[in-house]
Amino acid sequence: MIAEAILTLGVAALIKWNLDLPSIAGIIAAIGTGVDDQIVMLDESETSRSYTIKERIKRAFFVIFSAYAVALVSLFPLWFAGAGLLRGFALTTAIGITVGVFITRPAFADILSKLSKD
Numbered sequence: 195m196i197a198e199a200i201l202t203l204g205v206a207a208l209i210k211w212n213l214d215l216p217s218i219a220g221i222i223a224a225i226g227t228g229v230d231d232q233i234v235m236l237d238e239s240e241t242s243r244s245y246t247i248k249e250r251i252k253r254a255f256f257v258i259f260s261a262y263a264v265a266l267v268s269l270f271p272l273w274f275a276g277a278g279l280l281r282g283f284a285l286t287t288a289i290g291i292t293v294g295v296f297i298t299r300p301a302f303a304d305i306l307s308k309l310s311k312d
Contacts, residue, residue, distance in 0.1 A: 198228050198298045202290040216283035223283075224290020227265060231258045231299055239306055247310040251303045262295045 202221055206213060238254035239247060265287075272284035 195225050195228060197301075198290065198294050199225060201293045201297060202286065205289050205293060206286060211282075211285065213286070214279075214282050216279045217286040220283040220286030221290055223287050224294060227261070227287075227291050228294040228298065231261070231294065232302055234258060234261075235299070235302060235306060239310065247307050251307060255299070255303070258295060258299060262291055265291055 199221055202224060203213075206217070211217070234257050235251065235254040238257070239250050241250075245253070269284045269288050272280045273288075
């Protein structure tokens with residue numbers, strides 16, 4: 195979670211995005227989505243022992259990518275309809291969940307597969 199927040203803040207600094215209160219709320223929402231993704235991965239890795247750990251993580255990533263796509267599509271109306279307040283929330287949340295799905299979730303999956311007893 196901390197790495198995800200730091201990476202999100204790094205990307206926001208890279209594009210010179212000024213953080214305001216809705217942007218900070220977007221970071222918190224992205225961290226919440228990340229925690230949810232980690233719970234999905236842990237739950238999927240512990241259930242259905244008939245699959246290998248690689249197959250279980252693959253099934254978890256299907257759920258995570260589906261949730262990512264739904265969240266990203268739901269942020270588009272906020273970006274286009276928002277006068278300024280909602281744009282910061284939409285952009286920061288989109289950056290946060292993108293960083294989470296493409297950087298920190300694969301790292302978590304690698305750690306999970308190394309710690310697996312299978």
